[in-house]
Amino acid sequence: MTTDPVLPRIRPEIAALPPYKQGRAARPDGFKLSSNESPFDPLPGVLDAVRGADALNRYPDATAARLRAALGERWGVDADDVIVGAGSVSLLAALIQASSAAGDEVVHAWRSFEAYPGLVRVAGATGVPVPNRPDGSHDLEAMAAAITERTRCILLCTPNNPTGPTLPREDVEAFIERVPDDVLILLDEAYAEFVVDDRAVNGLVERIHERHPQVVVLRTFSKAYGLAALRVGYAIGHRRIIDAARATQIPLSVTAQAEAAALASLAHDAEMAERVATTVSRRTRLVQGLREAGLAVPDSQANFVWIATEDPAVAAAFEEAGLIVRPFPDGVRISVGEEESIDRVLEVARSL
Numbered sequence: 001m002t003t004d005p006v007l008p009r010i011r012p013e014i015a016a017l018p019p020y021k022q023g024r025a026a027r028p029d030g031f032k033l034s035s036n037e038s039p040f041d042p043l044p045g046v047l048d049a050v051r052g053a054d055a056l057n058r059y060p061d062a063t064a065a066r067l068r069a070a071l072g073e074r075w076g077v078d079a080d081d082v083i084v085g086a087g088s089v090s091l092l093a094a095l096i097q098a099s100s101a102a103g104d105e106v107v108h109a110w111r112s113f114e115a116y117p118g119l120v121r122v123a124g125a126t127g128v129p130v131p132n133r134p135d136g137s138h139d140l141e142a143m144a145a146a147i148t149e150r151t152r153c154i155l156l157c158t159p160n161n162p163t164g165p166t167l168p169r170e171d172v173e174a175f176i177e178r179v180p181d182d183v184l185i186l187l188d189e190a191y192a193e194f195v196v197d198d199r200a201v202n203g204l205v206e207r208i209h210e211r212h213p214q215v216v217v218l219r220t221f222s223k224a225y226g227l228a229a230l231r232v233g234y235a236i237g238h239r240r241i242i243d244a245a246r247a248t249q250i251p252l253s254v255t256a257q258a259e260a261a262a263l264a265s266l267a268h269d270a271e272m273a274e275r276v277a278t279t280v281s282r283r284t285r286l287v288q289g290l291r292e293a294g295l296a297v298p299d300s301q302a303n304f305v306w307i308a309t310e311d312p313a314v315a316a317a318f319e320e321a322g323l324i325v326r327p328f329p330d331g332v333r334i335s336v337g338e339e340e341s342i343d344r345v346l347e348v349a350r351s352l
């Protein structure tokens with residue numbers, strides 16, 4: 001018989017957090033469609049850029065100045081209004097921590113990005129999840145009504161992971177008008193490159209952070225740019241908010257290789273546009289096919305689709321066929337992957 005040793009105390013709200021569960025790898029004849037990864041090889045020049053960043057004994061540039069300069073130029077903002085992080089998740093964490101602590105509330109849609117509740121909890125703050133509308137979109141009316149004197153931060157996810165819909169530009173503008181000016185709004189646009197609906201908000205194109213200094217826009221190189229392994233994302237907003245995130249961010253967490261890869265990727269807009277167009281056409285085929293098979297699929301503007309179902313047999317059928325999907329209690333999320341994966345997904349859907 002073994003007895004448990006006495007361990008150091010862990011904050012109870014942290015001890016209660018579920019551990020992160022990563023999507024499984026697919027079998028050799030299968031497809032991993034559970035993490036919204038890009039199915040494409042790195043853009044031209046990326047591998048060479050990573051190999052070129054070979055001074056492995058040196059710390060990286062702490063502020064990723066070259067990448068911030070390139071992003072500043074791309075979006076017409078000062079490089080100091082840009083922060084680069086080890087994935088945009090790390091920037092969400094830094095910004096939530098900079099704004100919200102014990103006793104403070106963070107309002108977010110639910111179901112939305114799985115990381116949100118944990119990031120809020122780790123900051124010591126209290127999450128206020130607001131149920132989506134039946135079509136999987138944020139209920140901005142209810143989110144505005146959920147704001148209290150304790151609200152310090154609001155998370156908007158567009159397109160929403162895992163359900164797919166975007167937020168219309170006018171709705172976001174009207175929502176912001178209802179939010180007190182001293183509440184931070186994080187506009188999480190991890191999938192912005194895949195959006196074709198021209199009514200959807202695009203924070204950086206519309207320079208929303210300039211009209212509304214309480215808004216910070218977050219983007220990532222993990223999804224459309226296909227650099228998930230390297231961990232690099234960025235946020236753009238008012239310098240004082242961005243400086244606060246620099247203060248809470250873990251120092252030196254963006255590697256020189258990640259910065260080099262992101263810079264090289266930014267030099268290949270034409271190839272990126274082609275890949276995005278391919279993904280969008282696969283997405284269209286997937287949504288249509290799933291709907292024809294009788295499944296409830298909301299509009300998706302991202303590189304995944306959502307099947308609204310509480311029947312565990314749906315996810316099980318995909319897994320059985322070697323397709324690793326992401327099951328949730330109220331639906332199944334399937335990433336838009338390789339061309340062949342679309343056929344395989346639709347085959348299973350028709351058999352349900």
Ligand SMILES: *Cc1c(COP(=O)(O)O)cnc(C)c1O
Pocket residue numbers: 086087088089090113157161188190219220221222223228231232233
């Ligand atoms: C994938 C994702 C991110 C960012 O992921 P990183 O790899 O950390 O850049 C952020 N928000 C949402 C909603 C995502 O789905």
